[in-house]
Amino acid sequence: MSRKVLLSANEAVAWAAAKAGCAVASAYPGTPSTEILENVAKFKDTIYCEWAVNEKVGMEVAVGASIAGARALTTMKHVGLNVAMDPLMTYTYVGANGGLVIVVCDDPGMHSSQNEQDSRVLVRFARAPLFEPSDSQEAFDMVQAAFEVSEQFNVPTFVRLTTRTSHTSTVVDVGADFAPRKGERKPYAKDIRRYIPVPMFARAQRVQAQTRTEALRKHACESAFNRIEEGDARLGIITSGVTYQYVKEVFPEFAVLKLGLANPLPHDLVKAFAAKVGQVLVIEELDPVLEEQVRAMGIRVLDHAVELNMLEMNPMRLTALRKEILGDVEVRPGTPPAALPTRPPVLCAGCSHRGVFYTLAKLGATVTGDIGCYTLGAFPPLSAMDTTICMGACVGNAFGMEKAGLPGRTCAVIGDSTFFHSGMTGILNVLYNGGKTTTVVMDNRITGMTGHQENPGSGKNLCGDAAPVTDIAEVAKGIGFKHVAKVDAYDLAQLEKVLAEALDAPEPAVVIAYGPCRISAKLQNAGTYAVDQDKCKACGACLKLGCPTIERGDAVADGKRHKAHISRVQCSGCNLCIQVCKFGAISKIR
Amino acid sequence: MKTVNISLVGVGGQGILLTSDILAKTAALDGFDVKKSEIHGMAQRGGSVISQVRFGSKVYSPIIPDGASDLLVSFERLEALRWRHLLAPGGKVLVNDINLTPVTVSSGQQPAVTDLTERLAAEYPGARYLNAQEIAEALGNIRAMNMVIAGAVSTLTPFRAEVWRQAMRERIPAAFIDMNLRAFDAGRTALAGNEE
Numbered sequence: 001m002s003r004k005v006l007l008s009a010n011e012a013v014a015w016a017a018a019k020a021g022c023a024v025a026s027a028y029p030g031t032p033s034t035e036i037l038e039n040v041a042k043f044k045d046t047i048y049c050e051w052a053v054n055e056k057v058g059m060e061v062a063v064g065a066s067i068a069g070a071r072a073l074t075t076m077k078h079v080g081l082n083v084a085m086d087p088l089m090t091y092t093y094v095g096a097n098g099g100l101v102i103v104v105c106d107d108p109g110m111h112s113s114q115n116e117q118d119s120r121v122l123v124r125f126a127r128a129p130l131f132e133p134s135d136s137q138e139a140f141d142m143v144q145a146a147f148e149v150s151e152q153f154n155v156p157t158f159v160r161l162t163t164r165t166s167h168t169s170t171v172v173d174v175g176a177d178f179a180p181r182k183g184e185r186k187p188y189a190k191d192i193r194r195y196i197p198v199p200m201f202a203r204a205q206r207v208q209a210q211t212r213t214e215a216l217r218k219h220a221c222e223s224a225f226n227r228i229e230e231g232d233a234r235l236g237i238i239t240s241g242v243t244y245q246y247v248k249e250v251f252p253e254f255a256v257l258k259l260g261l262a263n264p265l266p267h268d269l270v271k272a273f274a275a276k277v278g279q280v281l282v283i284e285e286l287d288p289v290l291e292e293q294v295r296a297m298g299i300r301v302l303d304h305a306v307e308l309n310m311l312e313m314n315p316m317r318l319t320a321l322r323k324e325i326l327g328d329v330e331v332r333p334g335t336p337p338a339a340l341p342t343r344p345p346v347l348c349a350g351c352s353h354r355g356v357f358y359t360l361a362k363l364g365a366t367v368t369g370d371i372g373c374y375t376l377g378a379f380p381p382l383s384a385m386d387t388t389i390c391m392g393a394c395v396g397n398a399f400g401m402e403k404a405g406l407p408g409r410t411c412a413v414i415g416d417s418t419f420f421h422s423g424m425t426g427i428l429n430v431l432y433n434g435g436k437t438t439t440v441v442m443d444n445r446i447t448g449m450t451g452h453q454e455n456p457g458s459g460k461n462l463c464g465d466a467a468p469v470t471d472i473a474e475v476a477k478g479i480g481f482k483h484v485a486k487v488d489a490y491d492l493a494q495l496e497k498v499l500a501e502a503l504d505a506p507e508p509a510v511v512i513a514y515g516p517c518r519i520s521a522k523l524q525n526a527g528t529y530a531v532d533q534d535k536c537k538a539c540g541a542c543l544k545l546g547c548p549t550i551e552r553g554d555a556v557a558d559g560k561r562h563k564a565h566i567s568r569v570q571c572s573g574c575n576l577c578i579q580v581c582k583f584g585a586i587s588k589i590r
Numbered sequence: 591m592k593t594v595n596i597s598l599v600g601v602g603g604q605g606i607l608l609t610s611d612i613l614a615k616t617a618a619l620d621g622f623d624v625k626k627s628e629i630h631g632m633a634q635r636g637g638s639v640i641s642q643v644r645f646g647s648k649v650y651s652p653i654i655p656d657g658a659s660d661l662l663v664s665f666e667r668l669e670a671l672r673w674r675h676l677l678a679p680g681g682k683v684l685v686n687d688i689n690l691t692p693v694t695v696s697s698g699q700q701p702a703v704t705d706l707t708e709r710l711a712a713e714y715p716g717a718r719y720l721n722a723q724e725i726a727e728a729l730g731n732i733r734a735m736n737m738v739i740a741g742a743v744s745t746l747t748p749f750r751a752e753v754w755r756q757a758m759r760e761r762i763p764a765a766f767i768d769m770n771l772r773a774f775d776a777g778r779t780a781l782a783g784n785e786e
Contacts, residue, residue: 006618006626111629135625135652168627168652169611171618248650315655334656335675338709340668341700343601343692345637373635381697543697548636551696562698567691569732 001176009139009165012172013075013103014039016143018046019174021183022073023098024065025049026058028421029450030077031112032166033105037075037462038453044463046180047073051453051462054391054421055080059087059102066091066100066156067195069186071147075103078117079390083422085122088156092126093197093205095154095212098186099147102128105161108285109312112163114371114388116310118286123158123263127209129216130158130263131225132241136170142225142260149261151186153216158263162285164312165242217264225260228273235302235325236277238270238294243285243313250318265293274299281325285313347376349549350523350572352489352515353442356413357384358545358576359495360440365409365503368397370423372415373448381546385413392422399430399437409503412439417447417455419472428479430508438502438509441472442489444517452520476510483507489515492579518572527573528590529566535585536563542577542586550577593646595654596747599673600665601690602639605736608761609663610641612740615757616749617645627652636693638669663743665722665736666690667706674713682746683717684781685710686739718742720780726773734773741777751778 007015013036017025025047027037040049052058055076065072076084081104088102104123107113123130129149131142143159150157193201220226231254239247240259247256257273259266274280274294281302282291288309295301306321322329347354357377360367361384369375369385370393378385387397398412414423419441430437447453454460456470476484483505487498495513502509518524531542533553538561542550549570552562566577566586578586596613600606607628614626628641642654654676662677663684664670670685677683694700703709710717722738729738737758744754755771762770 004618006615006624163629164627164652167630168625169614170625170649170652171623242652245650245652314653315651319655332657335677338671338674338713340672340703341692341695343636343638343668343672344694345602345635346693348635376635380699540698546693546697548693548696551691552698 002173003176003178004171004173006169007136007140007172008035008167008169009133009136009161010035010167011039012136012139013143013159013161014043015172015174015178016140017073017101018043018180019178020144020147021071021181022047022101022147023070023183023185024062025073026052026061027075028052028055028058028080029447029453030055030080030105031450032107032161032163033075033077033080033103034450034453035166036103040073041462043180046182049462051455053456055084056086059084062100062102063087063091066096066098067188068098069188070098071183072098072100073103075105077113078104078106078119079113079115080104081119081122083391085126088126090197091156092128093202093209094195096150096156097154097188099150100156101143101146101150101159102156103143103159103161105163105166106286107163109163114390116286118289119158119160120263120289121287123160124289127213128156128158128263129153129261130160131260132160132262133165133260134242134244135165135168136172138260139165140172140174145225149219153212153219155212155216160241162242213264217266220261220264220266221269223261223266226266226269227258228269228276229256229258231255233276234278236273236280238273238280238282238290240284240290243283246313246315246318247283249315250322259290262290265290267297270294270297270299283308283318283321286310344379345376346546346548347373348518348572349547349570350518350526350574352444352513352517353377354382354545354547355489355492355495355576356440356442356513357382359492359499360384360411360413362496363409363500363503365411366401366406368394368401368410368412370394370414370418371449372418374413374415374442377413381544391418392426395423395426395430395437395439398439399426399433399435402435402437410437411503412437414439414441415448416441416443416445416457416472420456420470424475424479427476427481427508427510431480436506436508438505438511440499440511440513443472443512443514446517446520448517448520452517472512473510481508481510483509484512485509486512486514489513490575492576518574524572527588528568528571529573529577529586530568530589531563531565532585532587533563533565535583537583537585538563539582541580541582545576545580547577591647593644593649595659595678596643596661596663597654597659597673597676598641598643598663598665599669600639600686601669602636604639604665605733606639606641606665609736609740609743610643612754612757612761613643613743613747614645615761616754617643619753619757620749623647623649625649625652638672640673661743661746663739665739667710668692668703670717671706671709671713683714684739684742684746685717685719686723686735687719687721688723718781720777722777725776725780729769729772729776731769731773734770737770737773738777738780741774742781744774745778745781
């Protein structure tokens with residue numbers, strides 16, 4: 001009895017949560033994890049689901065639901081797990097009441113991230129069990145199993161995806177009887193020895209965590225998700241996650257130990273496998289987490305020169321490994337990349353961030369930036385950002401520069417969603433410690449970069465229902481800022497005046513530059529502008545906006561300067577280019 | 591059955607992901623094992639985009655190895671050349687005959703490619719071209735360009751047109767389905783009429 005559906009692993013997680021009777025789901029968006037909660041929202045009749053303001057709060061909401069006895073889910077990208085570590089590290093002592101499943105999505109190769117982290121390291125650090133699906137079917141099966149393990153062993157349980165599993169659709173048999181299930185809440189009983197881990201209780205829980213790990217290790221040895229696939233026993237390959245798929249593609253004939261419940265490492269199973277095969281090879285994406293543990297067991301692991309422990313795994317890298325180890329494949333010298341102009345992502349035509357960056361560049365400020373679409377303001381021709389570290393870092397970074405005595409104007413730039421995530425504490429620190437750092441909040445009322453998720457400024461929640469709108473200016477005033485200014489992000493003259501005043505003020509300032517996201521506000525066809533070729537003096541001023549619709553046209557007589565023209569297909573009528581043209585050559589035609 | 595590999599490339603915002611969705615759905619409806627893999631973190635910001643679809647009796651890797659794409663579909667001319675390392679020896683190439691100038695060129699940071707036609711001809715002597723944008727515009731909706739391309743792709747894959755249409759009906763909202771089906775049929779006709 002089957003029902004086959006084509007699902008990404010992210011979608012499969014949502015379907016599994018619905019089937020498993022998950023009652024509460026909370027998360028902050030982050031590529032590649034975002035679609036999980038968006039799909040959970042399709043099951044909102046049985047699952048309460050929300051966008052949390054950050055991953056720590058998302059984890060805390062899920063922990064609270066778990067303590068109350070409900071099955072709970074929280075999801076995040078790898079760097080989001082850094083933010084959520086604090087509640088996690090103690091809840092692994094306390095232990096889950098209702099099943100708590102944490103889905104973390106790593107981004108090997110950094111398709112859409114500022115660093116590459118192997119979350120398996122943090123999962124081991126937290127002493128939590130870990131499932132590693134290799135496709136969407138396994139994501140569907142393992143998330144359900146993770147809820148079971150979480151309740152059986154009283155422990156928050158991880159499922160780790162990567163960009164490649166999160167964003168690959170594969171055929172999933174969800175079962176003919178698939179239906180979202182309204183979960184039963186387990187009873188909650190007040191128990192301070194469990195839920196209040198003061199030192200005298202925590203010490204006992206620390207010991208329990210150790211005992212639990214050994215019980216889980218035994219469970220992992222018996223789990224159907226850990227299996228030996230027989231094959232040519234001269235070489236035995238230990239692998240987990242999506243890497244299994246590449247192993248099957250490139251080393252199809254050899255014996256494989258496929259680890260689905262990969263932490264704690266099932267020692268007895270690994271030993272039994274190693275005894276069966278000639279040589280043991282460990283193939284894993286990112287850090288040598290399995291390999292170091294297998295070596296620590298005293299098992300000899302095949303060494304190789306081909307580097308596998310960073311960036312994204314793929315069949316080509318394993319083919320190079322096979323050539324080194326077995327010498328029976330050809331590595332064809334691939335076609336060299338064609339010499340072509342690059343096509344990096346850019347701020348959209350009409351983006352409300354463009355004017356802020358144009359102005360900050362004009363004012364010659366050192367700009368600390370943050371995580372979002374607006375990181376693109378760092379690139380030419382705007383070139384208006386100096387640093388980007390992590391969510392919310394810009395405020396502390398700018399303040400640190402101020403205290404270090406960096407000369408000139410400094411300014412922090414942050415989006416609305418990132419401000420709610422972790423910028424608010426930064427501005428409080430500036431005010432409290434007597435700084436004069438200016439923070440510019442580029443308020444477009446949506447979480448843009450991850451694909452337009454609602455946030456506390458949007459007026460809507462994850463499920464599309466009306467929600468209170470938090471006014472960022474009022475937040476700043478409530479914290480105690482006296483210098484708070486709001487400005488239209490499309491009015492360049494006002495932007496320059498307001499930003500210069502704030503940057504040169506003797507007190508700390510918060511400037512809110514408001515302009516809705518062109519995509520989420522459906523303003524992409526709000527108008528069309530054109531350049532009068534007779535009036536254009538080829539001064540190049542409009543090209544400095546870095547707008548993708550303004551193109552370099554015909555060269556003028558001197559052969560160096562070019563007239564501008566506007567691509568009508570993309571122009572969204574934002575009105576910025578008119579303001580920078582001194583010759584009145586640009587006008588609205590629609 | 592040997593796994594068939596199709597790479598779809600182009601520029602963010604061209605509707606590549608919907609096209610590959612429908613291709614993958616069609617393969618699944620026809621009973622194949624299928625994997626569709628895409629990288630879309632920045633897809634809406636005009637960057638270069640790729641989606642890969644593999645189908646067969648059993649598909650393992652979601653990534654198509656370099657030099658193993660049986661069909662390379664490019665939604666734009668420059669991108670067709672950028673992804674040349676994906677194509678298998680003897681693989682087919684379908685190019686949407688339009689140019690989208692990268693902002694690096696339009697802003698004057700990098701030189702324009704002036705010999706693209708010659709380079710494409712040299713790289714892909716057997717490539718098939720169609721201007722899906724013009725065809726979609728003629729049908730009254732430039733946004734249906736991707737379904738014109740889907741129609742063209744359908745003539746290069748083993749699935750019956752009716753299975754494609756079923757996948758489209760399952761994926762595209764009812765309000766837009768007729769327009770998109772017309773675009774699909776126009777794409778089929780255009781490429782068939784273009785037969786050498």
